[in-house]
Amino acid sequence: xxxxxxxxxxxxxxxxxxxxxxxxxxxxxxxxxxxxxxxxxxxxxxxxxxxxxxxxxxxxxxxxxxxxxxxxxxxxxxxxxxxxxxxxxxxxxxxxxxxxxxxxxxxxxxxxxxxxxxxxxxxxxxxxxxxxxxxxxxxxxxxxxxxxxxxxxxxxxxxxxxxxxxxxxxxxxxxxxxxxxxxxxxxxxxxxxxxxxxxxxxxxxxxxxxxxxxxxxxxxxxxxxxxxxxxxxxxxxxxxxxxxxxxxxxxxxxxxxxxxxxxxxxxxxxxxxxxxxxxxxxxxxxxxxxxxxxxxxxxxxxxxxxxxxxxxxxx
Amino acid sequence: xxxxxxxxxxxxxxxxxxxxxxxxxxxxxxxxxxxxxxxxxxxxxxxxxxxxxxxxxxxxxxxxxxxxxxxxxxxxxxxxxxxxxxxxxxxxxxxxxxxxxxxxxxxxxxxxxxxxxxxxxxxxxxxxxxxxxxxxxxxxxxxxxxxxxxxxxxxxxxxxxxxxxxxxxxxxxxxxxxxxxxxxxxxxxxxxxxxxxxxxxxxxxxxxxxxxxxxxxxxxxxxxxxxxxxxxxxxxxxxxxxxxxxxxxxxxxxxxxxxxxxxxxxxxxxxxxxxxxxxxxxxxxxxxxxxxxxxxxxxxxxxxxxxxxxxxxxxxxxxxxxxxxxxxxxxxxxxxxxxxxxxxxxxxxxxx
Numbered sequence: 001x002x003x004x005x006x007x008x009x010x011x012x013x014x015x016x017x018x019x020x021x022x023x024x025x026x027x028x029x030x031x032x033x034x035x036x037x038x039x040x041x042x043x044x045x046x047x048x049x050x051x052x053x054x055x056x057x058x059x060x061x062x063x064x065x066x067x068x069x070x071x072x073x074x075x076x077x078x079x080x081x082x083x084x085x086x087x088x089x090x091x092x093x094x095x096x097x098x099x100x101x102x103x104x105x106x107x108x109x110x111x112x113x114x115x116x117x118x119x120x121x122x123x124x125x126x127x128x129x130x131x132x133x134x135x136x137x138x139x140x141x142x143x144x145x146x147x148x149x150x151x152x153x154x155x156x157x158x159x160x161x162x163x164x165x166x167x168x169x170x171x172x173x174x175x176x177x178x179x180x181x182x183x184x185x186x187x188x189x190x191x192x193x194x195x196x197x198x199x200x201x202x203x204x205x206x207x208x209x210x211x212x213x214x215x216x217x218x219x220x221x222x223x224x225x226x227x228x229x230x231x232x233x234x235x236x237x238x239x240x241x242x243x244x245x246x247x248x249x250x251x252x253x254x255x256x257x258x259x260x261x262x263x264x265x266x267x268x269x270x271x272x273x274x275x276x277x278x279x280x281x282x283x284x285x286x287x288x289x290x291x292x293x294x295x296x297x298x299x300x301x302x303x304x305x306x307x308x309x310x311x312x313x314x315x
Numbered sequence: 316x317x318x319x320x321x322x323x324x325x326x327x328x329x330x331x332x333x334x335x336x337x338x339x340x341x342x343x344x345x346x347x348x349x350x351x352x353x354x355x356x357x358x359x360x361x362x363x364x365x366x367x368x369x370x371x372x373x374x375x376x377x378x379x380x381x382x383x384x385x386x387x388x389x390x391x392x393x394x395x396x397x398x399x400x401x402x403x404x405x406x407x408x409x410x411x412x413x414x415x416x417x418x419x420x421x422x423x424x425x426x427x428x429x430x431x432x433x434x435x436x437x438x439x440x441x442x443x444x445x446x447x448x449x450x451x452x453x454x455x456x457x458x459x460x461x462x463x464x465x466x467x468x469x470x471x472x473x474x475x476x477x478x479x480x481x482x483x484x485x486x487x488x489x490x491x492x493x494x495x496x497x498x499x500x501x502x503x504x505x506x507x508x509x510x511x512x513x514x515x516x517x518x519x520x521x522x523x524x525x526x527x528x529x530x531x532x533x534x535x536x537x538x539x540x541x542x543x544x545x546x547x548x549x550x551x552x553x554x555x556x557x558x559x560x561x562x563x564x565x566x567x568x569x570x571x572x573x574x575x576x577x578x579x580x581x582x583x584x585x586x587x588x589x590x591x592x593x594x595x596x597x598x599x600x601x602x603x604x605x606x607x608x609x610x611x612x613x614x615x616x617x618x619x620x621x622x623x624x625x626x627x628x629x630x631x632x633x634x635x636x637x638x639x640x641x642x643x644x645x646x647x648x649x650x651x652x653x654x655x656x657x658x659x660x661x662x663x664x665x666x667x
Contacts, residue, residue, distance in 0.1 A: 203398060206400050208365075208387075209396060209402075209461075210413075211366075211367070212367075212387045212388065212392065212393065212394050213414035213465075214388035215388070219417060223413075224402060
């Protein structure tokens, strides 16, 4: 019997199947469409993250599956001065590099937002440090910071400011500032280009109105440009802080965490302990210890900077 | 309040000159409208008056002070922008008081000046809102309020009504004119809409391709346009223009031989190539001139008739209800006293 027959009282309509009901419902269809992406995220993001967290609670070594040891790894790290040095280094590295990247990036964005000759050329060239593979630029910096052949030392010696090469990567504090300099160089393009995009969304007439209202150029910057730029600054700097906090490649190529762990970041220490050191559980625990810092940065950005009354919808 | 003098002002971008020596006298308290098609230089001129564009040559005076090299904030002007240019991160009250705050005024003093301005504009209940919560008309009022609070020598308006819908535009037009009558502040208003110019201005400046075509009171411009450009630009529907020559008997002969009545011929000579201009309302039904009807557009109070006369497309407006069907002929008369004759070559008006 065909399904298009007229419905009669003695033959109540059959309940449609689960799939039919799902396709007909708005939420069900949405769920179906999201399923592939959901599975993808589950396998490639949630699973590794979950595995990492789990490893942190075990005493797994390379070549031997571990057993659950609870918080032992964390207790061990709590008493480990090298771990705390890495935490200090990471915070130091992140704070100074991020502040400098923000200040220089904003300055560069303001310059590029003006009517310059060859504006597009400069905008393209500014991206170069970001486009170059990290390892490649790190190796270039390795030469720049070389203890004997450093170009900086050579120039300063030529001018006569110093009489022997600077030991950039051999001295703990020199090494810290050197890796920060390299990170700043690499990170500026991202900040500058993103802020430039933000600057271009600010209508020129607002600056003109402010000029007529009697604002000096500095007041136009602090009272009009900067407040209007805060939403994009919040997003850009959140990303910048996350990138910097989790940096690995630059340090690993330049110093491998040396001298005497002075430039070890949490990411490099985690790798050092887990892979060359073989202590997978301990390495995982160091990596997991980064999570609270990262969450704090994200929450600060979300609640402190991104939500502004004047941006929200009607009433 | 102050007078404004624009004296042989020129503007070049590189080798391209966009304003070719513009001179406009503006009296104290006058409402002057700069009108012209887009690209005629009217906005550039206003921005030069505001100090947002450099003046290539010539002088601009506000009062008796040459302001050529003064920055905008020292010119004692206020400007209303086409996109309103309200600061999105400030409330209505903060937007209106921004200039006072920059000038270092205390909070109570600012509130004291913002409140009356807000009341004039009917914004008193919106002072704590942010611009994005306001409608287009309200934003426009805030922009005007920001200008009023400053109590400047001169108000500048740069196409302030272009972003509003048609109905709001008409009511804001009245509101701005009302405001000017109350405050009596010298106002320079830029628009491309000749209706706005006609209805609001004490004095209209018609600009075209970087020159001033004519300066005058709205009805003077309407009744005695100096040239074909002004004749075609002012008035809606536009003046009908029929090419032809003056015949020996004193009538106007259109290109196809149709005879049209002429009153005063001014300096026009017989045989000279001319353009015959007639406003739509100078035509009356029931005459001897055949008008071939193409379209009739009844609006209720009037009927617009688009058709051909003397071989040219023309438009007439009649108080009567015209029922001629398309293709039919409507005999019309033309008031000879309302006829304009222009030299076809130079475009200059020849009748008195």
